[in-house]
Amino acid sequence: MAMAEGERTECAEPPRDEPPADGSLKRAEELKTQANDYFKAKDYENAIKFYSQAIELHPTNAIYYGNRSLAYLRTECYGYGTSRLCPAPHSRACWTACGGGASNQPSSLLPPPPQILVQVKDILSKLSTLVETTLKETEKMTVCGDTHGQFYDLLNIFELNGLPSETNPYLFNGDFVDRGSFSVEVILTLFGFKLLYPDHFHLLRGNHETDNMNQIYGFEGEVKAKYTAQMFELFSEVFEWLPLAQCINGKVLIMHGGLFSEDGITLDDIRKIERNRQPPDSGPMCDLLWSDPQPQNGRSVSKRGVSCQFGPDVTKAFLEENDLDYIIRSHEVKNEGYEVAHGGRCVTVFSAPNYCDQMGNKASYIHLRGSDLRPQFHQFTAVPHPNVKPMAYASTLLQLGMM
Amino acid sequence: MAARLREPSFTSCSSTFSSDTDDEGVRGTCEDASLCKRFAVSIGYWHDPYIQHFVRLCKERKAPEINRGYFARVHGVSQLIKAFLRKTECHCQILNLGAGMDTTFWKLKDENLLPSKYFEVDFPMIVTRKIHNIKSKPPLSKPIAELHSEDTIQIDGHMLNSKRYAIIGADLRDLCELEEKLKKCHMNAQLPTLLITECVLIYMTPEQSANLLKWAANSFDNAMFINYEQVNMGDRFGQIMIENLRRRQCDLAGVEMCKSLDSQKERLLSCGWETASVVDMMELYSRLPRSEVMRIESLEFLDEMELLEQLMQHYCLCWATKGGRELGVCLYCY
Numbered sequence: 001m002a003m004a005e006g007e008r009t010e011c012a013e014p015p016r017d018e019p020p021a022d023g024s025l026k027r028a029e030e031l032k033t034q035a036n037d038y039f040k041a042k043d044y045e046n047a048i049k050f051y052s053q054a055i056e057l058h059p060t061n062a063i064y065y066g067n068r069s070l071a072y073l074r075t076e077c078y079g080y081g082t083s084r085l086c087p088a089p090h091s092r093a094c095w096t097a098c099g100g101g102a103s104n105q106p107s108s109l110l111p112p113p114p115q116i117l118v119q120v121k122d123i124l125s126k127l128s129t130l131v132e133t134t135l136k137e138t139e140k141m142t143v144c145g146d147t148h149g150q151f152y153d154l155l156n157i158f159e160l161n162g163l164p165s166e167t168n169p170y171l172f173n174g175d176f177v178d179r180g181s182f183s184v185e186v187i188l189t190l191f192g193f194k195l196l197y198p199d200h201f202h203l204l205r206g207n208h209e210t211d212n213m214n215q216i217y218g219f220e221g222e223v224k225a226k227y228t229a230q231m232f233e234l235f236s237e238v239f240e241w242l243p244l245a246q247c248i249n250g251k252v253l254i255m256h257g258g259l260f261s262e263d264g265i266t267l268d269d270i271r272k273i274e275r276n277r278q279p280p281d282s283g284p285m286c287d288l289l290w291s292d293p294q295p296q297n298g299r300s301v302s303k304r305g306v307s308c309q310f311g312p313d314v315t316k317a318f319l320e321e322n323d324l325d326y327i328i329r330s331h332e333v334k335n336e337g338y339e340v341a342h343g344g345r346c347v348t349v350f351s352a353p354n355y356c357d358q359m360g361n362k363a364s365y366i367h368l369r370g371s372d373l374r375p376q377f378h379q380f381t382a383v384p385h386p387n388v389k390p391m392a393y394a395s396t397l398l399q400l401g402m403m
Numbered sequence: 404m405a406a407r408l409r410e411p412s413f414t415s416c417s418s419t420f421s422s423d424t425d426d427e428g429v430r431g432t433c434e435d436a437s438l439c440k441r442f443a444v445s446i447g448y449w450h451d452p453y454i455q456h457f458v459r460l461c462k463e464r465k466a467p468e469i470n471r472g473y474f475a476r477v478h479g480v481s482q483l484i485k486a487f488l489r490k491t492e493c494h495c496q497i498l499n500l501g502a503g504m505d506t507t508f509w510k511l512k513d514e515n516l517l518p519s520k521y522f523e524v525d526f527p528m529i530v531t532r533k534i535h536n537i538k539s540k541p542p543l544s545k546p547i548a549e550l551h552s553e554d555t556i557q558i559d560g561h562m563l564n565s566k567r568y569a570i571i572g573a574d575l576r577d578l579c580e581l582e583e584k585l586k587k588c589h590m591n592a593q594l595p596t597l598l599i600t601e602c603v604l605i606y607m608t609p610e611q612s613a614n615l616l617k618w619a620a621n622s623f624d625n626a627m628f629i630n631y632e633q634v635n636m637g638d639r640f641g642q643i644m645i646e647n648l649r650r651r652q653c654d655l656a657g658v659e660m661c662k663s664l665d666s667q668k669e670r671l672l673s674c675g676w677e678t679a680s681v682v683d684m685m686e687l688y689s690r691l692p693r694s695e696v697m698r699i700e701s702l703e704f705l706d707e708m709e710l711l712e713q714l715m716q717h718y719c720l721c722w723a724t725k726g727g728r729e730l731g732v733c734l735y736c737y
Binding site for chain 2: 178
């Protein structure tokens with residue numbers, strides 16, 4: 001995979017820090033310098049050790065924590081414990097997840113994963129269930145659909161469309177985990193960007209950000225294998241705080257699943273949903289995560305066995321009642337990576353190419369401009385990924401079908 | 404393990420064989436299938452108290468579409484077997500070729516549906532392991548012993564032969580060896596015989612599988628052949644599966660025969676079988692009794708129906724018959 005221009009395989013230099021004050025602080029600085037040397041030599045285990053010792057002497061120095069986190073992140077990205085060297089795509093993700101743009105110095109560095117989760121939960125819990133965003137005339141946003149643990153394809157999105165930043169905002173519309181073999185890498189990368197650009201990097205909840213699905217479709221198993229059961233509990237708590245919908249300029253509404261099993265739901269009803277829970281079996285919260293559009297008018301029982309399918313008339317009525325132009329949703333794999341239905345009022349975007357190594361579909365992402373909120377579709381295809389032995393991963397073909 | 408090439412046999416009824424290391428990949432599929440079946444059983448898809456004695460329960464979950472796929476496979480094959488047993492009133496033989504850790508014999512005994520004799524054949528290495536399991540687990544050995552008239556059961560390296568059950572280590576591509584060993588275990592060519600290959604033929608070349616099918620048609624006057632394996636393999640899904648397996652040193656040597664439902668039917672008819680039927684597993688699944696479908700679909704929530712459909716459209720169940728006696732079987736009659 002080609003590397004972005006300006007990328008270095010080593011991480012950016014740990015930033016400069018405060019001058020030492022007294023004896024123990026001076027000693028802490030010496031330890032930190034030694035740790036930096038180990039880091040440069042890619043000996044992350046010793047780097048961590050020495051940063052930790054520095055922290056013990058000077059526990060309030062954020063730089064030490066940040067540097068140590070970076071070292072952790074480098075070791076964690078290996079995933080399978082084989083070597084100390086990050087394979088290039090991983091190092092790029094780590095580095096980018098740490099906020100390094102092609103030429104920018106990281107403004108802050110990320111803490112270790114458990115702390116990432118705690119901080120993300122903190123940010124998410126302060127958001128409304130319906131996030132309202134304004135895109136100015138000159139601004140644009142990229143909306144991505146399901147990514148489902150397909151880490152290398154996620155990196156490809158950043159390769160094609162640029163890394164997230166204040167000037168390159170993103171929205172990921174749920175289903176970040178499960179099925180693909182690298183759900184942990186995907187979610188930590190997305191959460192990392194959320195911490196770095198909280199107002200320009202948006203995450204909405206999908207039906208796979210729930211305990212039932214994670215149990216069956218691989219994420220829980222993957223977290224338990226790569227971390228601990230407690231870590232999965234933490235992910236579960238964070239997922240509960242993901243907002244359920246986002247409204248752009250009061251005109252475009254985005255949610256993972258779709259519209260509602262009953263008429264008359266308003267944006268205010270969505271705002272009022274108490275979302276920090278596992279979704280119920282029915283009702284607006286369930287519909288936002290689970291429903292699908294259908295070609296015919298009216299509503300039908302969903303082929304999924306939960307929520308409903310809604311027709312063009314339902315979409316039209318909802319949009320009119322809430323003064324919206326159209327909805328963007330995900331949730332369904334589409335051969336071309338996107339689909340425009342209901343006369344342009346219901347757009348599906350799906351960002352996991354060759355879903356499960358099996359479907360052979362293209363993927364896409366959407367550009368929305370503040371000046372023209374009509375969706376611009378950009379398609380892309382799958383990139384190779386390591387042939388990871390499936391652990392709890394639910395990739396069908398990696399399980400070799402039915403032998 | 405050093406690769407040993409089998410010495411090419413110079414008799415007319417055999418061909419050169421691949422080395423043992425090539426077969427290792429194929430033997431590995433026995434464990435895959437067993438693990439998947441045991442996992443599905445553990446979730447409640449079907450009842451099988453015997454599989455736990457042959458394979459461990461894997462910690463990792465299998466995807467719901469895999470479990471549903473195995474359910475359809477096990478159900479479909481089982482329906483055909485039972486239809487044959489009923490038609491022949493159990494005065495018949497069953498030859499399960501490439502049986503792996505299959506538990507049908509024990510389940511049939513529980514249902515009082517045993518044929519006159521039940522034979523299993525697989526690679527010697529697999530048979531040795533299965534015999535070891537049988538010997539060391541009373542739930543497996545007792546039923547065999549109960550049906551045996553003498554005190555001792557003939558166990559000899561890669562073979563166990565008893566009155567109603569025999570398991571033979573042999574290479575299905577060496578038909579002389581196969582026939583010889585079956586006869587040693589008192590296989591009776593006069594009895595109506597059901598032969599089963601469940602994900603077996605695809606691992607041998609088209610020539611080798613044709614020879615096996617022809618041998619079966621020639622050896623028995625009244626017979627039925629059940630074949631379960633891949634189909635519609637010409638598409639991208641097929642390519643990906645072939646690639647994935649190749650990386651596991653498992654060559655789908657017979658994939659050419661798995662082009663379409665028609666090609667699967669044709670190969671049976673062109674090997675001496677008089678009637679042949681084939682159905683893809685999605686069709687079979689869609690024709691399962693609603694109560695069964697509701698029961699299994701409530702066991703695990705399937706998030707993407709498309710994945711199940713795509714998987715099932717690439718597997719088929721075929722059955723062929725020959726012989727004067729009408730052995731026509733209706734798969735959907737319950």
